[in-house]
Amino acid sequence: MATEWIDVESSNIEAIAYVPETDGLLVRFSSGSVYSYSDVPAEVFEDFKNIGSKGKFLNEQVKGVYVAEKIN
Secondary structure (H helix, E strand, O other): OOOOEEEOOOOOOOEEEEOOOOOOOEEEEEEOEEEEEEEOOHHHHHHHHHHHHHHHHHHHHEEEOOOOEEEE
């Protein structure tokens, strides 16, 4: 199954996606870089998807909490 990207309004983040099979949160930045965050609960993705400030949420609720890997 292909990953479904959701375009978001953010100065630094272009799109986000979630892979339920692996609890993987994918973040594509405006620079073109893509990062995968491991073992992220679906509820965190839902909060991320619905929050106003994507960058603030990423910095406060995801970075440093979940393991990140640059994949592109």
